[in-house]
Amino acid sequence: MPSRLTLRGLADLPQEVARPSYDHGALRPGILHLGVGNFHRAHQAVYLDDLFNAGRDHDWAVIGAGLRPADRAMRDALAGQDWLTTVVELEPKARRARVVGSMIDFLPVAENGQAIVAALDDPAIRIVSLTITEGGYCIDPATGAFDPTHPEIRHDAAHLDAPRGAFGVLVAALQRRRERGLDPFTVLSCDNLPENGHAAHDAVAGLADLVDPALGEHVRRSVAFPNGMVDRITPATTDRERARVAAEFGIADAWPVTCEPFRQWVIEDRFPAGRPRLEEAGVTFTPDVAAYELMKIRILNGGHAALAYPAALLGLSLVHEAMADPLVRGFLDRLETEEIIPCVPPVPGVDLAAYWEAVARRFENPEIGDTVARLAMDGSNRQPKFILPSTRDRLASGAGVTGLALVSALWCRACAGTTDAGEPLAVEDARAERLRAAAWAARNDPRAFLSLREVFGDLEEAPPFRAAFGQALGGLWRDGVRATLARYVNDGV
Numbered sequence: 001m002p003s004r005l006t007l008r009g010l011a012d013l014p015q016e017v018a019r020p021s022y023d024h025g026a027l028r029p030g031i032l033h034l035g036v037g038n039f040h041r042a043h044q045a046v047y048l049d050d051l052f053n054a055g056r057d058h059d060w061a062v063i064g065a066g067l068r069p070a071d072r073a074m075r076d077a078l079a080g081q082d083w084l085t086t087v088v089e090l091e092p093k094a095r096r097a098r099v100v101g102s103m104i105d106f107l108p109v110a111e112n113g114q115a116i117v118a119a120l121d122d123p124a125i126r127i128v129s130l131t132i133t134e135g136g137y138c139i140d141p142a143t144g145a146f147d148p149t150h151p152e153i154r155h156d157a158a159h160l161d162a163p164r165g166a167f168g169v170l171v172a173a174l175q176r177r178r179e180r181g182l183d184p185f186t187v188l189s190c191d192n193l194p195e196n197g198h199a200a201h202d203a204v205a206g207l208a209d210l211v212d213p214a215l216g217e218h219v220r221r222s223v224a225f226p227n228g229m230v231d232r233i234t235p236a237t238t239d240r241e242r243a244r245v246a247a248e249f250g251i252a253d254a255w256p257v258t259c260e261p262f263r264q265w266v267i268e269d270r271f272p273a274g275r276p277r278l279e280e281a282g283v284t285f286t287p288d289v290a291a292y293e294l295m296k297i298r299i300l301n302g303g304h305a306a307l308a309y310p311a312a313l314l315g316l317s318l319v320h321e322a323m324a325d326p327l328v329r330g331f332l333d334r335l336e337t338e339e340i341i342p343c344v345p346p347v348p349g350v351d352l353a354a355y356w357e358a359v360a361r362r363f364e365n366p367e368i369g370d371t372v373a374r375l376a377m378d379g380s381n382r383q384p385k386f387i388l389p390s391t392r393d394r395l396a397s398g399a400g401v402t403g404l405a406l407v408s409a410l411w412c413r414a415c416a417g418t419t420d421a422g423e424p425l426a427v428e429d430a431r432a433e434r435l436r437a438a439a440w441a442a443r444n445d446p447r448a449f450l451s452l453r454e455v456f457g458d459l460e461e462a463p464p465f466r467a468a469f470g471q472a473l474g475g476l477w478r479d480g481v482r483a484t485l486a487r488y489v490n491d492g493v
Contacts, residue, residue, distance in 0.1 A: 002249075036075075040129075046087060046102075057276040067169070087100050128185050140454070171207045175211070184218075188225075204219055205219045235368055235371065259368075260368055291345060299340060303332060311375075379415070409476055
């Protein structure tokens with residue numbers, strides 16, 4: 001009979017399960033984290049747990065917070081187990097479990113952020129960290145800049161006493177701390193987007209400007225937004241993972257996390273309010289994150305985005321299955337080697353070809369069970385962040401974009417909502433209806449899809465990309481996915 005995960009029950013867990021060596025009750029909060037999901041619990045929470053286990057910085061524990069229904073479900077799950085999480089690292093032929101205890105509370109989740117704003121009145125909270133997804137930064141995809149007309153931003157600018165969005169909460173809290181004479185907290189983005197610190201800065205400062213220009217100036221002058229690069233493949237949790245954790249490790253965890261063994265965190269060292277000594281837990285602090293960040297976003301995230309749609313169209317459901325398909329793997333290898341990696345600037349001490357080989361091995365790990373559906377979600381936000389920047393760089397240098405245009409064409413074909421075999425294919429995207437309509441119209445006129453300026457910006461007006469996209473999309477509809485991939489893999493066309 002599995003043991004319910006609680007502080008009192010830690011001693012009853014199997015010996016092979018690692019658990020906190022520190023006194024959980026003696027931890028004190030220093031970080032409030034917005035958006036407690038699987039990635040945060042497998043990444044930031046694990047680094048902090050390692051630090052606490054080393055006897056360091058016990059005044060930097062995490063308080064969880066959120067604004068969405070998913071946050072409420074997560075809180076409900078964790079509340080019954082003293083905010084503990086089972087993290088299972090999935091080696092290709094082994095699994096290791098540990099209990100992570102770096103979270104000590106999770107604020108009640110409401111439709112407005114008043115409880116979070118009140119919690120941020122505590123001067124002990126010196127960092128607010130974020131995992132709110134790439135789409136949560138209110139960025140105009142056509143320009144890559146903060147969008148002050150975003151509905152969430154407009155609402156919070158007019159109702160800062162009851163903010164609905166993460167940035168409304170941050171602005172309201174910074175305003176209150178300023179009024180009380182408290183130092184501002186540091187805002188630490190842990191999301192996968194280029195220059196995530198700059199994106200968070202632009203959203204907070206831009207919203208503050210709408211509320212009060214003097215507040216906007218205070219944000220720009222006094223609040224730090226370090227950039228960071230985060231990396232760990234962390235699949236969604238299903239009943240399968242719950243059952244495995246119970247059967248293999250004897251733990252009844254309402255929401256365990258599974259992840260790959262690999263993890264990486266590179267952060268710009270800019271924390272005027274102080275920070276935990278995470279370098280002692282393996283975090284890299286550097287004056288400039290950009291090189292690491294660009295490498296990861298282009299090669300790993302770009303690889304995921306490129307892999308998703310041929311795999312989905314071929315009816316493949318798991319990432320390691322897609323990597324075992326010779327055409328999908330051949331497509332990804334040629335794309336990375338010939339079109340993506342050449343656009344990545346050198347990274348100190350890193351061989352980019354070897355980095356891609358390591359990434360490919362991570363994708364191949366069958367224990368992860370990562371789904372193609374997860375990678376295919378939210379394409380209208382992921383394409384502009386992970387694929388189209390490489391397209392733009394190639395076009396600017398006069399280089400070809402055959403493979404990158406094929407990625408966009410595969411996404412377009414998937415947005416039509418059917419697999420290559422004619423089976424229904426879900427389009428999980430906030431713009432799903434618009435994408436589906438444009439994808440079907442593009443069968444006769446490719447510009448119907450490229451004219452989605454919120455995704456492609458002005459790329460429709462680039463003749464080399466437009467021609468390559470049209471050729472690829474025509475081949476996908478006429479000849480099918482396998483034949484189109486084969487042409488690219490074998491002939492580069």
